[in-house]
Amino acid sequence: MAIYCTADGTWGVDYRDEFGRRHRRIVGAKEAALVILGNIRETTHLTRHAVNNFAAGEALTLIDARDVYLAHQPISDTTRTHQAERMHQFILRAGVTAITHVTPKLLDQFMLERKNEVAPTTLAYEAGVLKRWFHWLAQEHYIISSPAQKLHDRQPLGKPAHVLTYQEERALWPELRNWTRLKIMIALDSGLRISEVHALRRNHIDLIAQTLSVHARPGTKTRKTRVLPLTHRLAEELARHCAHLAPDSLLFTFGGKPMKKGSDFVKKLWIRVQFHFRFHDLRHTFATRLAAVTPNPHVVRDALGHALTSFADPTLPSVTSRYVHPSMEEKRAAVLRMEEITLAALAQLDRHDEQTNQEAEEKHTDQDQKPEEGEDQTTAVNTVRKAFGLRTTKKGGTLEQTKNQ
Helix, strand or coil, X not given: CEEEECCCCCEEEEEECCCCCEEEEEEECHHHHHHHHHHHHHHHHHHHHHHHHHHHHCCCEHHHHHHHHHXXXXXXXXXXXXXXXXXXXXXXXXXXCEHHHCCHHHHHHHHHHHHCCCCHHHHHHHHHHHHHHHHHHHHCCCCCCCCCCCCCCCCCCCCCCCCCCHHHHHHXXXXXXXXXXXXXXXXXXXXXXXXXXXXXXXXXXXXXXXXXXXXXXXXCCCCCCEEEXXXXXXHHHHHHHCCCCCCCCECCEECCEECCCCCCHHHHHHHHHCCCCCHHHHHHHHHHHHHHHCCCHHHHHHHHCCCHHHCCCCCCCHHHHCCCCCCHHHHHHHHHHHHHHHHHHHHHHHHHHHHHHXXXXXXXXXXXXXXXXXXXXXXXHHHHHXXXXXXXXXXXXXXXXXXXX
């Protein structure tokens, strides 16, 4: 395999195919001959690699195929361990050892068995792992084609967001104490994610300006720093909580260390409040309530920290949307209006419950004071009998009993 130059100055490529037959190709320029030579060498290398892998695949076991696949994947050790566990479940139940004996029917039978053992999300994850595994083996020519092409690896749709009603919010507050109360209030009145709540520090809160700063952090959804106005009740709660904290202290810690998984307390509230919700549903509740009090959708976008690429305002061109920046006064007015409506709704619920309880007490009192059947009649008869010096009847006696006496 080489290039050559003829007597008239034209260049060509001399090479042999996979069957050993010799070929010559005249291309003209030297640069073109070098490019064609490189392409032929790459094709020859891939062909030899495919032939070698296909020959090795006939004797390759599932365990060896798993190890080869994981060794070539640019993934972390934790992900590699998780995928190895999922693949090991299939290896144990496959009933075959060679990868060439794996069929689509065998994979469907395995997924049917796992369907009764794991959650739908886990089942979709396992199907995705197997699908990528066999696709890579087919791409590297260890097998002719992937038997896992038709595996259903799409994640099931999650439950829709639960927007809390005012009645549910009212039932929630008596069950909260200290830091759990503050977390819930921050999410309801500022719309922060749980990771953003855990990253809050004392110097992120300005009690004089009544603002809260959410700083951008790499590797998270918080890619842009934003400043949010505080509601009156949230400002009071933060003032009490931050009174004895150092300027750079985290608002929430566990054992002196930053909190990572701090939303498990929500599940413990389900039984006491008699309804289910996620911590992220509080962010949906904040967005819904804020959108109801402001006609400017950019106020909601800016408060939630969403990017312009994920936000579409049908009333404005996409380029114009990039030049719309809601002011702090507009955001503060919307947040305070939202708080005003929330507090009014909670107060109305309190008055309704007080009125209901008062009516129930009055009804109970009237029932206690109501005389028993025949009591008025017996009292009147006894009054007459006393006037004539006769013996009185027992309480509850009837007129017939009195006549007999």
